[in-house]
Amino acid sequence: xxxxxxDIGLSENEAKVYLASLELGPxxxxxxxxxxxxxxxTTYVQIKSLMDVGLMSTYEEGKKTFFAPESxxxxxxxxxxxxxxxxxxxxxxxxxxxxxxxxxEGAGERPVVRFFSGKEGLVAxxxxxxxxxxxxxxxxxxxxxxxKIFSEKERDEYSTERERRGIRSRLIYTRTGGATKYxxxxxxxxxxxxxxxxxxxxxxxxxxxxDNKIAYMSTQSRIFGVVLEDANIAVTMRSLxxxxxxxxxx
Numbered sequence: 461x462x463x464x465x466x467d468i469g470l471s472e473n474e475a476k477v478y479l480a481s482l483e484l485g486p487x488x489x490x491x492x493x494x495x496x497x498x499x500x501x502t503t504y505v506q507i508k509s510l511m512d513v514g515l516m517s518t519y520e521e522g523k524k525t526f527f528a529p530e531s532x533x534x535x536x537x538x539x540x541x542x543x544x545x546x547x548x549x550x551x552x553x554x555x556x557x558x559x560x561x562x563x564x565e566g567a568g569e570r571p572v573v574r575f576f577s578g579k580e581g582l583v584a585x586x587x588x589x590x591x592x593x594x595x596x597x598x599x600x601x602x603x604x605x606x607x608k609i610f611s612e613k614e615r616d617e618y619s620t621e622r623e624r625r626g627i628r629s630r631l632i633y634t635r636t637g638g639a640t641k642y643x644x645x646x647x648x649x650x651x652x653x654x655x656x657x658x659x660x661x662x663x664x665x666x667x668x669x670x671d672n673k674i675a676y677m678s679t680q681s682r683i684f685g686v687v688l689e690d691a692n693i694a695v696t697m698r699s700l701x702x703x704x705x706x707x708x709x710x
Contacts, residue, residue, distance in 0.1 A: 461475075461479065462475050462476065462479065465478065465479070465535075468535060468538065468539055469538055469539070469542055471506075471509075473496075473498055473502060473505075473506045474506050474509055474510055476496040476497070476498060476506075477492055477496050477498070477503055477506040477507060477510060477516075478510055478515055478516070478529060479496070480492050480495035480496040481510075481516060481527065481528065481529035482529050482532075483495060485528065485529070486519075486526040486527070486528040487526060487527060487528075488524055488525065488526060488527070489503050489504055489507065489525070489527065492507070492527060507527050511527075513534075513538055513541075514530055514534050514537065514538075515529065515530050515534055515535070515538070516528065516529055516530060517530055571688060571689060571690035571693065572688070572689040572690070573686065573687070573688050573689075574686070574687045575684065575685070575686055576684060576685040576686070576687070577683075577684050578683055578684070579609055579683055581683075581684060581685055582609065582677055582679075582683065582684075582685050585675055585677065585685045585687060586618060588687070589668055589670055589675060590621060590622060590625060590627065592627060592670040592671055593671050594670065594671055595625075595626055595627050595628060596627065596628045596629070596630075596670070597622075597627060597628070597629040597630070597668055597669070597670050598629075598630055598668070598669040598670070598697075598698060598701045599629055599630065599631045599632065599633075599666070599667070599668050599669075600631075600632045600633070600663060600666065600667040600701065600704065601631070601632075601633050601663065601666035601667070601677075602633065602634050602635075602658075602663040602664065602666065602679065603633050603634065603635035604634070604635060604636050605663075605664070605666070605679040605680055606666065606679060608679065609679055609683065619651070623651070628651070628652075629651050629652070630651075630652050630653070630654075630701075630705065631651065631652070631653040631654070632653075632654055632656055632661075632701070632704055632705060632708050633653060633654075633655060633656070633663075634655070634656060634657065634658040634661065634662075634663050635655065638655065654705060654708035655708065656704065656707070656708040660707070661704065664678075664680055665677060665678050665679065665680075666679060667697070669694060669697050669698055669701060671694070672689060672690065672691040672694040673687055673688065673689045673694060674687070674688050674693060674694060674697050675687045675688075676688070
């Protein structure tokens with residue numbers, strides 16, 4: 461019952477000493493320390509703590525001091541006191557919470573950054589991206605690097621699901637061997653793709669801009685992803701994308 465006693469508020473050592481006391485009945489500190497398997501000085505500290513909450517008592521017999529357990533029924537009182545303390549803290553919080561919220565809202569918008577690890581992390585990111593609100597993705601990626609992580613079947617399934625959800629996308633990509641792989645996408649709605657030579661634009665991490673978020677996917681050596689949510693940064697990244705898009709079109 462060690463864990464159960466900890467769950468209702470006793471520390472690990474308090475629980476050990478109280479259980480030892482229940483097993484032994486009235487006992488000396490040495491006996492309790494031995495039964496609880498903790499050091500004697502520590503036992504004294506726990507005994508005092510248990511006495512403070514009414515779970516142990518003490519008495520003298522001859523020249524020895526004995527410590528005895530009180531009824532476990534008193535644990536209910538311990539829980540009641542804890543509830544009272546929580547209620548008091550909740551009342552205290554309600555008095556200054558409005559001021560904290562006012563300060564939080566007055567501090568301006570805060571960027572949110574989340575990290576994803578490994579291929580499974582990238583899969584989770586891709587699933588989130590498919591929940592885009594504005595139904596448009598702006599993507600910059602290396603086709604060669606992406607092919608090392610996701611099979612052609614996985615990539616086709618993702619594109620099919622994106623189109624099923626009515627999500628438009630514009631792709632800027634590099635690829636060894638030129639632009640032939642995505643020629644069919646140029647005439648296929650809702651996807652539009654433009655190839656850019658790696659000599660003009662070296663891409664070693666994929667970038668997806670959607671809503672007010674930017675997803676970065678590292679697809680070389682260490683595979684991980686980062687999603688940054690910030691309206692101002694998203695606006696800047698969209699502007700940069702348009703510049704590269706126009707350059708790729710020429």
